[in-house]
Amino acid sequence: MNKISKCVIISVICALLIAGCSSKSNIQTSSGNAGGGKQVTLNVLNYHVGEDYAAPFFKKLFDEFPNSDLGKGVKFNLQEIPTTDAYAQKVKVLFATGDLPDIVLTTGNYILDLAVKSGKIADLTPYFDADPAWKSSFDPDALERNSINGKIYAVPNQKEIAMIFFNKALFKKAGIEPPETSFASWDEFFAACDKLKAAGITPISLDTNDFAWLSSMFLGAMVGTANEAGNQFMNTMKPTNFNTPEVVDALKNLKTMLARYTTKDAVGGKYDPMAAHFLMGEVAMIANGPWMVPDFSNKEKATPDLPEQIGVMLFPKDGMVSVPGTGDMVAAGDKNKIDAAVNFLKYETTLDNQITSLKMTGIIPVSPQAVVPDDFNKENPIVGRMLELSTKAKYLFGENQANWYQNTLDTLSRQLPELAFDKITPEELAKQLEEVAQKNK
Amino acid sequence: MAKRLWVLLFVTPCLLMFIVFIGIPLVNVTWTSFADYTTFSPPILSGLGNYRELLHDRSFWQAFQNTLLWVLMQCTVGVSVGCIVALLLFRKPFGWKFFRAVYMIPSIIPTVATGIMFYLLLNPELGIIKPLQYLAGPHSPAINPFGNSSYAFWALTLTWLFYSAVSTIIIMAELGTISDALLEAAKIDGATRFQIDLHILLPLLRNILGTCVILAAVGMITQFDTIYVTTRGGPGSSTLNLSVFLYNTATLDNNYGLANAISVVQILVGLILVLLIGRAFKLGDSHG
Amino acid sequence: MIPMGNSNTVNRSPAPAFHYAVLIVIAFISLGPILWVLVGSFKTRSEIYSSAFSLPRSFGFANYTEAFRLVPxxxxxxxxxxxxxxxxxxxxxxxxxxxxxxxxxxxxxxxxxxxxxxxxxxxxxxxxxxxxxxxxxxxxxxxxxxxxxxxxxxxxxxxxxxxxxxxxxxxxxxxxxxxxxxxxxxxxxxxxxxxxxxxxxxxxxxxxxxxxxxxxxxxxxxxxxxxxxxxxxxxxxxxxxxxxxxxxxxxxxxxxxxxxxxxxxxxxxxxxxxxxxxxxxxx
Incomplete structure (x- = not known):
């Protein structure tokens, strides 16, 4: 027995030695730099692929950039990562290992502060200073949002807006006159919900799973239009003070909405089937952004007559979600690559491309200077109407997926069902959100 | 002499693979569990801080409890179902090959598809709940399996509890090695089929049953996909297990140090279970 | 196989009907998922969301060609x-x-x-x-x-x-x-x-x-x-x-x-x- 034991020990040592040698014997090959030449290859992870709503637009960008003035000599090494979930996972691993792509596309989640702290993100301020025309095309708020301590680290490429879509036929059936821009108060809004319900129509599409996107829209709107303090709260990045009267009141109302005004499957529900209820004309209202508009005329998803039935209004009290987008970052590395990457981001945000993006994806331009052509509104009446309404909004506020800590979103998503089924009070939930948010340090 | 060389040759390749691809990462996970370490900052040793944080986290204890409960059910009910099916199929009833193949199919379908299926089947507007609700009367409270924390844990349990095909095929392969002579002899002695199963076959299956129980326990400790597709650990923390909790800590909180501390706890809990199961089944002892 | 003396205890194996009941339940819960996925592969998106049990209104391989179009x-x-x-x-x-x-x-x-x-x-x-x-x-x-x-x-x-x-x-x-x-x-x-x-x-x-x-x-x-x-x-x-x-x-x-x-x-x-x-x- 002892001999066998020795054998095993010897083999362990052998194995360890070989393992040690093989990891030492590796030579670190530094990625060959093309030197003084202009030839640059940019590594990009692209999640706008497959079913992604912006896939065709990004394909166009990556195809056309190398042929543009800005993109001379640039080649892409594109890596496709389907779904933002998978993309976020992979990018985080790459942050930890230090193998970031040259351009880090945004997923809408705000990680800029952490990314900058890691020291792996390039400071883009000199590029903005060197090109005042480009810099001035951006909304100053948008640049502010993408800055840390006065330095710009990311290039925003969209403005996120959201309001309420409603089904005119169902409103008519319930005898509700659609308001000009919005219901004057939340009480009026809930009165309309009661009317719809009385007519046997489910008033609102809501969800709670996967970060509760649809419910979050209304939660944010109720807080954001409550008063000055609430509005400020909804425009704060990474808030930690959830235990406020505005949040508690909004949670109370959201509880009522989940219990009375929505489909039976909303609690525990995911976005996609809940959106389908609206697309199939079963539910009267849904809150979302312009990227949903192409779905209305998608025969696979919506009833054929839906496009004519769609109306748009602001949240009650003329409220609207409006967040300057978090932008794409450039990973710090050799100067040629940073130059080329910035050139791509310039190309992505030319006024022409912002309009192309609006046409292809429904994304609202981040630059106030991007002029929407007249024929656009005729071809896209719903988005046109949204752009028109956006100028009339009195309360502007952010939405929680762009602004809040992710663990707070997760807690909200998991606790909303408990709220709906009376297993937790609005006060307790607000306190929990506060506790969780404060855990981030 | 030659024998020792052979032992060395037999053991080394596997150990080499083990040490390079698992040993090194395992050491990494263990030491960083004692460090302040996030997605965006390198690890800095910080003592027991991560473990202390875990002890005070209510979600962690809920996840811990759920994990153990699921392990317990899968090791008892799950493996029993697998074993019963194996014993039934061993009698070679008409069509047994068909049943054997069919039972395995759910384990082959990617979880993303079965997860969506269970999610939609148990959806109160679209699935089997609606007819049930109709029978229960129009004014009964809505039954919402994945949305209500009173049911979610059990709804999820049902999505995997009876799918023990892995145990079945492992046990069947072992049953095949039992000699017919032994069974015939038992029959001649007047044993019923049930008695043969209970007193002859089960004792012979001791080692393999132990293995099945270990694999079932491990499967539940590392269960992630179905929970992630259907409930993500909610409502509340009712379906949170250690794997989902770890995922949230790593990807939502960006806290690798804490996540690795959860890994270490998960490994330790698992090892204790493996050890206990091994003891209970006298695993590793030769039959003959 | 050989009939033996004490016929009360010999070969009193449980009725095959019971075996089949168990196996049929197993077959049902096992075939269910794959059949469901198969039926789902012929539905449209709105059909999937109108009921978990409905059958596709029309039969065609559009989803299969779509599957190939999106991914190699x-x-x-x-x-x-x-x-x-x-x-x-x-x-x-x-x-x-x-x-x-x-x-x-x-x-x-x-x-x-x-x-x-x-x-x-x-x-x-x-x-x-x-x-x-x-x-x-x-x-x-x-x-x-x-x-x-x-x-x-x-x-x-x-x-x-x-x-x-x-x-x-x-x-x-x-x-x-x-x-x-x-x-x-x-x-x-x-x-x-x-x-x-x-x-x-x-x-x-x-x-x-x-x-x-x-x-x-x-x-x-x-x-x-x-x-x-x-x-x-x-x-x-x-x-x-x-x-x-x-x-x-x-x-x-x-x-x-x-x-x-x-x-x-x-x-x-x-x-x-x-x-x-x-x-x-x-x-």
Missing amino acids: IGKYFMNSLIVCTANTLLNILVVAAFSYILARFDFRMKNLLVAAIASVMLLPSQSLAVPIFTLLRSFHLLDTKTGLILIYAAFGIPVSFFILRSYYLSIPRSLEEAASIDGAGFLTTFLKIIVPLSLPGLVTAAILQFLSTWNEFFFALVLTSGDQARTVPIALSYYLGTFSNNYPALFAAVVLTILPPIAIFVFSQEKVVESLTAGAVKG
């Missing part, structure tokens, strides 16, 4: 086939030898070694992503099939080990002792006696290793970046988008990609049965 499934499929076959062979080869030693010989620290191996099964892939990524990078194996094959083979060690060890343990030592008296060496005994007798175990371990790597997503995501090494699970996520999921195309892709593993399973089980005729030894 064929390519990913071949990758999966190569990666899974290769890692299974490697895994079984290495573990078959290793677990034989652990089943037959006692040595110090054996329990510790077994515990170390068991711990692998409990390692969450999430927490291994970073170290494994760094490791493969240093071997220049990122984004290669070889990298995936090695990682999968390594992570399959414990499951195969536990299964194979149990099989070896149930083979009576007397057979090897007899062989050794006949003058057979270590390797001959292993190859001529142990391997044939444990073939059902080897095949079972292999099929489980194959299936578990066939559906592996996380390492495939983190360790590969291009079409040359990516596997089927990555292809499936192409059908899921931030604001819309193309479930019909997903189901179509699932139907196409699970047929081969099912075929392999059925074939391998046939092999198990064949190898069993080689001779039963227990008793």
